[in-house]
Amino acid sequence: MNKSKETTLHQRIVSDIEGHIVSGEWPPGHRIPFEVDLTKEYNCSRMTVNKALTQLAKAGLIERRKKSGSFVTQPQAQSAVLEIHDISAEVQSLNLQYSFAVSKHEQRRAKADDVRRLDVTPGSFIVDVACVHQAGGRPFCLEERLISLSTVPEAADANFSEMAPGAWLINQIPWSSAEHRIHAVSAGSDEAAALGIPRNTACLVVERRTWSNNGPVTHVRFTYPGDRHALVARFTPASQ
CATH class of the missing domain: 3.40.1410.10 (Chorismate lyase-like)
Structure with missing residues (x-):
């Protein structure tokens, strides 16, 4: 996968998940799909998905829990x-x-x-x-x-x-x-x-x-x- 396509997919994953959260479709505590499932859904590398989830975590929208997955955070x-x-x-x-x-x-x-x-x-x-x-x-x-x-x-x-x-x-x-x-x-x-x-x-x-x-x-x-x-x-x- 070329670098520009990977960047576009990364941005799309971030935008899609952010949209689910901000709209209220995914409320606080909702489990985000596992990385392997997002990899299949977007037909991309695990690294691309990981990068997107890391960005969302830094923005405070999700919380990543070891061995449990990622969850929507309580809005502050x-x-x-x-x-x-x-x-x-x-x-x-x-x-x-x-x-x-x-x-x-x-x-x-x-x-x-x-x-x-x-x-x-x-x-x-x-x-x-x-x-x-x-x-x-x-x-x-x-x-x-x-x-x-x-x-x-x-x-x-x-x-x-x-x-x-x-x-x-x-x-x-x-x-x-x-x-x-x-x-x-x-x-x-x-x-x-x-x-x-x-x-x-x-x-x-x-x-x-x-x-x-x-x-x-x-x-x-x-x-x-x-x-x-x-x-x-x-x-x-x-x-x-």
Whole structure:
């Protein structure tokens, strides 16, 4: 087989497999046909197939497991560190179906930990709400949110059954400043149960506080299984 034909076949194999994955025809966990089967299907050398699969693995689309074959990887979401993003849009960017379910919703007075997290006065009224966001029917992210009723009194009547708390707030009230804190944790029993992962699984936590001109708006803690999320920051050199 001449070199140009081999290159064309390599590109075709990459394109075909990528198409199956991006379209959703081959979902996460799907086994890619074995090298010997792809060799017969494309009537090419094993080396050509191996090169194509290696390229797909480097791109993060598949995972190659020794003696087991190659499998479609779980898509990893990316979000900008300094942006306030909509999780539903984040999930849909992965070509996966989005849904969410509220697991906790109550109004109460702020306790000591709430005062620290939300920057409100002790005893002030807050909304404490939690929900699990899902991607393709699998838990994607646990959201735990506190909302200040002094700043956002409308939250007292919101039920969040049709719109997730974050999206509701973005539509409801403008924010003037925000603070992010990012760290890694091992999943405790509550996080493990909510996300359907083993306890002590490595997780990425993004905490955010926002303020409006009238005071603190919300504190939210997003917990992601560590293999399903990445943070991206774009920046330019400081002026000399």
